[in-house]
Amino acid sequence: MRLRKTIPAVAALLAAALTLSACGSSEPRDVLGDAANGHLIIGTKFDQPGLGLREPDKTMTGFDVEVAKYIANYLGVPESGITWREAPSSQRETLIKNGEVDYVVGTYSITDNRKKVIDFAGPYYVAGQSLLVRADDDSITGAESLEGGKKLCSVAGSTPAQKIKKSYPGVQLQQFDSYSSCVEALHRGKVDALTTDDIILAGYAAQYPGEFKLAGKPFTTELYGVGLPKGETEARMKINDAITEMIDSGAWQAALEKTMGKSGYPLPPPPTVNRY
Incomplete structure (x- = not known):
């Protein structure tokens, strides 16, 4: 009788552990550690044409996607090593803090309130x-x-x-x-x-x-940054280096023209990376 009671209890504990594992870690991810292992989970928008859009064939397109891929490649991770995760505006900080993504590139404005809970690299774009x-x-x-x-x-x-x-x-x-x-x-x-x-x-x-x-005319200035876990200083600096290289090499301008050039929107010059 004792054995019969123990087996279901153990099974329940195993099921709970598997469920928690499937839901993701409750701790922020080690960005450079994950990159060294050849895989990154990157958060972005799935519904923003020209920036972050999941196409019907499940491929990802847009300027934010191009920036995210360039950073990943700079960190040693090819596109095949990226898992894309949808990052709605209201969930971005939570996804980063809970370890569900390594970093977010998703029209993510750098603000003082957000900097209290996560870190930013960049900016990689200035919007309004x-x-x-x-x-x-x-x-x-x-x-x-x-x-x-x-x-x-x-x-x-x-x-x-x-x-x-x-x-x-x-x-x-x-x-x-x-x-x-x-x-x-x-x-x-x-x-x-x-x-x-x-x-x-x-x-x-x-x-x-x-x-x-x-x-009308734009009535604010928004600095888009790459959101990553608080305290990931080395990763933040490497991402800043990646953005700087993307701008200096001409890849930034090429990516913007490729993704937004047909929109009729006047494309701005690249920003100065302030290294937040």
Whole structure:
């Protein structure tokens, strides 16, 4: 009888251990250790055309993807050694802290609050918050024109959503879980505008030619960084070196033209890597 009770108990413990293992570590990853073993788990967006998009054949495309691959290669990991993990805006810090990704390259603005819990390398790009509206809507010319009862969509946990709430409290802000959901709501007339960074909006405008347009001028400056675990100083410095090499070699400009050149968006010069 004792043996019969013990066996199910052991099996239950083993099942629980396997479940915890499948869910990922609760500790941050060793980025350079993982790279030395030939494999990296990289977080990025899956729904942002031109930046981070998972294609129907499951391949990854976009500027963020190209930056992430260049960094991985610099660390000694080929594309075949990368596992891509979707990193929604509201989950990026959690994915890094819980060890579910080695680093995140996903339109990730460097902010003081985020730097309290993770580290950043970069920046690798400088963007600005803007607005996407329907092509036939001339009533929205900037953030100020939204305060007369217009409905604005952004993503929960994103820097653009936080800045709208702080700077334009009169705007009817609706927060969705993804920008693609906001685009669908804008298409259906459920919201009047979508706000995030201009390069992201340009990607959506290019994906749906003639349906949407950017309105007004950018009203913030967003420094995109590579998010990685707090205290990974050596890894952060190596990633900074990788970004610098990508810029200096011309690979950065080539990647941006390849991924965003057809969008009609005026491509900016590369940033200075500040080595956060």
